[in-house]
Amino acid sequence: MTQPLTRIQQKNTTAILEAALEVFSQHGFRGATLDQIAKAAGLSKPNLLYYFSSKEAIHETLLNGLMDTWLDPLRTLNPQGNPVDEIKGYVQRKLEMSRDYPRQSRLFANEILQGAPRIHDGLGGPLKTLVDEKATVIQGWIDAGKIAPLDPHHLIFSIWAMTQHYADFDVQVRQVLGVSGDAHFAQAAEFLDAFYTKSLTP
């Protein structure tokens, strides 16, 4: 039985999670400190621990809230739609997430990189289930001759890899391109559209 949150609880909880997202995504779990998070949230360290029982509790809350949002674009892949457009739409939505929520992407990347010690189960369970389901849909499209024959699982991996690359390896992308703003995301969108059009069309 969860109690409704007071305004002050609401405000501080979100401030903590926002600050923690900033710090965790930048330094990883072990690299982040409670002092950093407290300072970024404008609270004292003991006050952090009044709202969350431990550093790990903050991190866990963040990851749990993330999983669903992160998989939503895949969930909306429509079996009844036009196959090529559906997949390209998924690519674009995923790329937009890299542009608009890079911290979430990096938080996730950090966790996976370290071997996913805190969400290992979530990967084999809900994630695998969803991917398998959508892979079946894609395989159906292949069997019907609607798209080119490509291993559906690895096709999904390719989408994750290419879109998240622009968030996770942002520094590298910027250095190599020599840009500072957001303009290269439009280039990326164009590239990915052309790329997947060519590879998916039967």
Place this chain on the structure above:
Amino acid sequence: MTQPLTRIQQKNTTAILEAALEVFSQHGFRGATLDQIAKAAGLSKPNLLYYFSSKEAIHETLLNGLMDTWLDPLRTLNPQGNPVDEIKGYVQRKLEMSRDYPRQSRLFANEILQGAPRIHDGLGGPLKTLVDEKATVIQGWIDAGKIAPLDPHHLIFSIWAMTQHYADFDVQVRQVLGVSGDAHFAQAAEFLDAFYTKSLTP
């Protein structure tokens, strides 16, 4: 004037770097501890610091030695070769590196994820130079009608993203596919070959 290393120096230095690669790639720079590295190397902590002046010195040595090896596959991209085969060859070599040297890939990924604080300059300098050079080659192929018109820089990013994904997100890939060995790398090789064949052929 660097002195030649004695056998014992040789042995311990490589043992330290091997252990540090293991630990750094798994926990990131801040997450790794000298005690962990010392234990993994079979040495005492003060003995580590007899060979390397600091934790950062170990990390730096590791990254410096990595950069060249990591870019070699791109360097061997031959302007005179068959365009599609050259690029697909690069993809395969990069994928093999993900399979055979996943720790190096994760070490690099960790560094970039945290904003590349220790190799920031190397990205804008040598890396950018090499990429720009190869991008020009690819653009030449496009202008000659040898491959499909795709932004060369983003094409290179796509190769990095997709191949390194199999090393950096290894846990996720394994969980989703439900595999434990190395077999899925053969699938990945096949997928990438088909994928790039379709998208590069004019």
Place this chain on the structure above:
DNA sequence: CCTGTTCCTGACCGATTGGTCAAATTCTTA
């Protein structure tokens, strides 16, 4: 064998870490 150099270690240090706690402050509500 002796001697100087290289290699190695236990004990230790100050700084930082995640976390605790009693007391003070602020808010709510009767």
Place this chain on the structure above:
DNA sequence: TAAGAATTTGACCAATCGGTCAGGAACAGG
């Protein structure tokens, strides 16, 4: 407005961090 609950804080703690240092052990060449 008074009492009780919720919120906030400074002071503090044990553990761990990267790193130091004096001295001992092993090794080399003569």
